[in-house]
Amino acid sequence: MNLQDFLLSDDPDLWLDRGNEFFNLQNYQAAIAAYKQAVELEPNFALAWYNQGIVLAELQRYDEAIAAYDQALQVEGDWGDRTPADAWFDRGNVWLNSQCFEEAIASYDQALQTQPENALAWSNRGKALLQLEQDAEAIASFEQALQIAPDLAEIWFVRGAILYDLQQHQEAVSSFEQALEIDPNLVEAWELQGNDLLNLYRYEEAIASYDRAIQIKPDSSDAWYGRGLALHVLRRYQEAVIAFDRVIPVKPDLVDLWLLQGFALAELQRELEALVCCDRALQLQADLPECWFLRGVVLAKLQQHDEAIAACDRAIQLDGDRYLGWYGKACCYALQDNIELTLQHLKQAIELAPQCRETAKTDSSFATIRSHEQFQELIS
Numbered sequence: 001m002n003l004q005d006f007l008l009s010d011d012p013d014l015w016l017d018r019g020n021e022f023f024n025l026q027n028y029q030a031a032i033a034a035y036k037q038a039v040e041l042e043p044n045f046a047l048a049w050y051n052q053g054i055v056l057a058e059l060q061r062y063d064e065a066i067a068a069y070d071q072a073l074q075v076e077g078d079w080g081d082r083t084p085a086d087a088w089f090d091r092g093n094v095w096l097n098s099q100c101f102e103e104a105i106a107s108y109d110q111a112l113q114t115q116p117e118n119a120l121a122w123s124n125r126g127k128a129l130l131q132l133e134q135d136a137e138a139i140a141s142f143e144q145a146l147q148i149a150p151d152l153a154e155i156w157f158v159r160g161a162i163l164y165d166l167q168q169h170q171e172a173v174s175s176f177e178q179a180l181e182i183d184p185n186l187v188e189a190w191e192l193q194g195n196d197l198l199n200l201y202r203y204e205e206a207i208a209s210y211d212r213a214i215q216i217k218p219d220s221s222d223a224w225y226g227r228g229l230a231l232h233v234l235r236r237y238q239e240a241v242i243a244f245d246r247v248i249p250v251k252p253d254l255v256d257l258w259l260l261q262g263f264a265l266a267e268l269q270r271e272l273e274a275l276v277c278c279d280r281a282l283q284l285q286a287d288l289p290e291c292w293f294l295r296g297v298v299l300a301k302l303q304q305h306d307e308a309i310a311a312c313d314r315a316i317q318l319d320g321d322r323y324l325g326w327y328g329k330a331c332c333y334a335l336q337d338n339i340e341l342t343l344q345h346l347k348q349a350i351e352l353a354p355q356c357r358e359t360a361k362t363d364s365s366f367a368t369i370r371s372h373e374q375f376q377e378l379i380s
Contacts, residue, residue, distance in 0.1 A: 016045070088110040279295075296331075
């Protein structure tokens with residue numbers, strides 16, 4: 001058939017085929033025009049309406065896509081190799097992408113009535129339920145998906161992400177392990193598995209997980225940040241500083257990042273750099289007691305004692321029921337070899353947080369008074 005004959009054709013199947021060709025060539029506007037011509041010739045051509053919905057969804061013209069799917073479901077025409085269940089499923093995906101989660105669930109439920117083995121419908125249904133904070137039902141939906149298709153890494157990953165949010169970290173790790181066995185290049189699974197291991201205090205394993213993420217995606221700020229956290233807890237401060245340095249250009253407004261970097265630098269006796277981190281954190285959040293505490297300790301190590309005490313007093317003013325300011329002042333006075341005021345403030349800190357007793361045993365701020373009898377009595 002030549003072009004002129006085609007343009008004058010009144011065969012809707014030819015227009016459908018032409019639309020499919022345009023779609024495969026990613027010429028979406030031409031595909032839509034061809035599908036519209038098909039349904040103009042045959043208004044009950046369900047497959048042409050359905051294909052039109054697919055193209056409109058690809059273009060993120062979601063309202064029009066829903067209208068096309070609805071038209072396909074209303075008419076009683078030829079579906080070709082597709083079924084109404086396919087339209088309900090794709091309709092659900094459009095609602096999911098539009099963040100209309102209740103509508104998405106209703107569409108997936110319709111699809112599952114005639115396609116109960118559609119694992120992706122169960123999985124996407126679970127995603128929608130998760131957004132509605134219906135966690136138990138979401139997990140049940142994912143479990144159903146995994147019974148049907150246990151070899152889909154995405155489903156194991158999303159299940160793990162839900163369990164992570166629910167703080168069920170051991171179960172989450174198991175889900176991520178399943179996902180990574182199927183797809184070892186799933187960088188997000190390595191990242192979240194690292195977070196779960198971090199919460200389980202399995203720091204070396206967490207670092208190994210973050211390292212795998214970084215192998216796949218060297219600029220993963222989430223993996224570098226998690227790696228820095230684990231190294232910080234292990235007191236491997238030099239490595240932690242290197243990790244945090246990779247994150248700072250990407251997340252310069254993350255207060256905790258500057259605070260952690262400041263702590264690590266202070267432990268490495270790089271006080272001036274630590275002070276810069278404190279000041280940056282305070283620019284972002286001036287009422288954070290942790291920042292004032294750290295600033296006080298760093299200033300004390302720089303022998304700027306009046307400013308150090310003032311910073312710790314600010315921490316107490318912001319939250320006097322926490323140990324930070326009191327412990328900070330104890331550090332400041334210890335660095336001045338003032339045993340009486342050190343013990344007075346350290347005792348207050350220990351009363352508020354008994355773990356300060358263990359911390360003080362190894363804190364370098366107390367090095368010059370550690371052998372003092374009264375100090376030993378207080379921390380024993």
